[in-house]
Amino acid sequence: MAAPRCGALRVWVWGSGQGVGGLLCLVSKPFCTAAAASKPLDAQRLAERLRAQKQEQKAKKVRVLTNPVQRRVQELVRFTQQLQRVHPNVLAKALSRGIVHQDKDLVVINKPYGLPVHGGPGVQLCISDVLPILAKMLHGHKAEPLHLCHRLDKETTGVMVLAREKEVAHQVQELFRTRQVAKKYWAITVHVPVPSAGVVDIPIIEKEVPGQQQHHKVARVAVTQYQVLSSTVSSALLELQPVTGVKHQLRVHLSFGLDCPILGDHKYSDWSRLAPQKLSVGTLRKLGLPQSKARHIPLHLHARQLILPALGSRKEELSLVCRLPRYFAHSLSRLGLKLPSQEPNRDDKAGPLGAQ
Numbered sequence: 001m002a003a004p005r006c007g008a009l010r011v012w013v014w015g016s017g018q019g020v021g022g023l024l025c026l027v028s029k030p031f032c033t034a035a036a037a038s039k040p041l042d043a044q045r046l047a048e049r050l051r052a053q054k055q056e057q058k059a060k061k062v063r064v065l066t067n068p069v070q071r072r073v074q075e076l077v078r079f080t081q082q083l084q085r086v087h088p089n090v091l092a093k094a095l096s097r098g099i100v101h102q103d104k105d106l107v108v109i110n111k112p113y114g115l116p117v118h119g120g121p122g123v124q125l126c127i128s129d130v131l132p133i134l135a136k137m138l139h140g141h142k143a144e145p146l147h148l149c150h151r152l153d154k155e156t157t158g159v160m161v162l163a164r165e166k167e168v169a170h171q172v173q174e175l176f177r178t179r180q181v182a183k184k185y186w187a188i189t190v191h192v193p194v195p196s197a198g199v200v201d202i203p204i205i206e207k208e209v210p211g212q213q214q215h216h217k218v219a220r221v222a223v224t225q226y227q228v229l230s231s232t233v234s235s236a237l238l239e240l241q242p243v244t245g246v247k248h249q250l251r252v253h254l255s256f257g258l259d260c261p262i263l264g265d266h267k268y269s270d271w272s273r274l275a276p277q278k279l280s281v282g283t284l285r286k287l288g289l290p291q292s293k294a295r296h297i298p299l300h301l302h303a304r305q306l307i308l309p310a311l312g313s314r315k316e317e318l319s320l321v322c323r324l325p326r327y328f329a330h331s332l333s334r335l336g337l338k339l340p341s342q343e344p345n346r347d348d349k350a351g352p353l354g355a356q
Contacts, residue, residue, distance in 0.1 A: 074296070091125060092133040100159070101320055105168045105312060107138065107146055110322040111160040113298055117151045131162065139164070150176050153248070155264075158185070158303025158322045171311060176245065182307035185240040185250060186229075186324070188300040188331055189260040190269075190279065192236045196228040200253040204246045222246040224253045230337045234283055236260070237337045239304070250301065263331065264297040286334050300328055 086094075094112075101108040111117075116126040132145035147169035149161040163169035175181050203219035223243040230237040238260075240250050251268045255261035261269040261277065269277040276295035284291060302325065308318040324332075332339065 085124065088125065088130045088133055092130040092137055095127070095130065095134055096137050100322055101318075102138070103314075105164055105314070106149075106172075106318075107134075107162045107164065108320050109160050109162065111152055111157055111303070113157050113325055113327070114154060116154040117148065117160075127160075134162075135164070149173055152303055153299075153301075155299035156301050156303060157325050157328070159306045159320050160303070161306065161308070161320070168312070172308070175309060175311070179243065179245075180309050182305075183242055183303070184305040185242070186302045186304045186328075187238050187240055187250065187254065188263040188328070188335065188337065189236045189238055189254055189258075190263055190277070190283065191234065191258075191260040192231045193226065193228065193238070193254075193258040193260045196231070198226060200224045200226065200257040202253060202257045204249060204252055206247070220244075220246050222249045222253065224250060224257075226254075226258070229340055230332075232336045234280055235263070235335045235337060237332065237339075262299060262301050264299040265301075266295060283335070286336070287331070288334070298327060300331060302328055 095109050098110040098112065099107060100110055111127070116123050118128055119126050128148060131147070135143040135146045144165070146162040146164060147166050149163050149169050149172040152158065152160055161172060163172055172181075201223050204222045205219040221244060225241040225243065227239045228236050229239050238254075240254075242249055248268070251262055251265050255265065255268040256271060264277065266277050267274060277297070279287075279291065279294055284294070287297070289297070302322070304322065304324075306320045308320070310316055311318075
């Protein structure tokens with residue numbers, strides 16, 4: 001007698017169990033013709049299994065998000081990851097809700113945390129990718145793509161200037177290159193600098209990744225002015241004015257020049273190694289976090305203001321100001337730091353990308 005024929009069976013199963021009504025699943029399982037009639041598929045068991053998995057996932061979320069501070073950190077981590085997965089149209093729409101100024105030449109946005117400006121390894125979506133879409137949303141389907149005038153690091157928030165035409169972008173880029181643009185950043189630091197105001201003038205050198213030979217770049221002049229706006233025993237809110245524009249200049253100067261690393265700077269807080277930032281017991285207590293969770297703290301560096309000189313038909317300088325992201329304002333409150341007078345805590349009118 002011939003052996004039973006075996007293969008793979010694909011069937012659509014309609015689950016009608018409680019809480020799963022209307023669930024349609026494609027199930028693939030091996031079968032033998034001799035045993036098919038004696039082992040029918042159990043739709044009820046499949047529905048119960050899926051229901052149990054959903055309940056388990058909900059239970060995990062509840063366990064992770066019980067502490068309010070940890071919940072904010074977890075939401076920020078999840079939000080940052082989602083930025084890389086949203087549809088370009090969704091990202092462009094969100095950026096449009098964060099516009100702080102626009103005229104016939106410029107569009108100025110409040111750059112959100114965790115969003116890279118340019119593409120690169122591991123980057124699925126960035127600001128430059130959605131500039132054509134954003135231009136069409138703002139100026140119609142025939143609009144030319146917007147142009148980047150400068151850049152901010154992925155972890156830095158705040159003022160970002162875009163130009164409607166390439167010629168205008170080149171003019172603004174030249175203003176940045178010749179140091180005619182006044183830039184003001186706000187940062188929360190782990191320690192308090194002494195003196196409370198001054199200038200850091202320390203050249204910065206970049207080392208290439210060692211290969212067959214060790215390569216070095218020439219040190220570049222780097223100058224940063226700083227001023228303490230508010231302070232406690234162990235932390236401070238600083239206003240920074242970079243005179244030059246060397247990569248990571250503010251982070252390097254604060255950490256290695258003043259011994260006051262920026263809160264959430266996990267790259268430059270330790271001179272000898274790359275590791276999550278270590279915080280004092282008092283700072284951790286204020287933030288409501290154990291040291292093991294400190295790696296989730298975002299970089300607290302915000303491009304607060306840009307002042308552009310007169311350009312083209314505009315005869316007066318243009319002051320562009322962006323409010324703080326929500327996580328920055330929350331950290332100020334927990335650390336006991338105060339904003340300057342008349343400064344709102346955060347941008348309550350911001351859209352999803354501003355609600356950080």
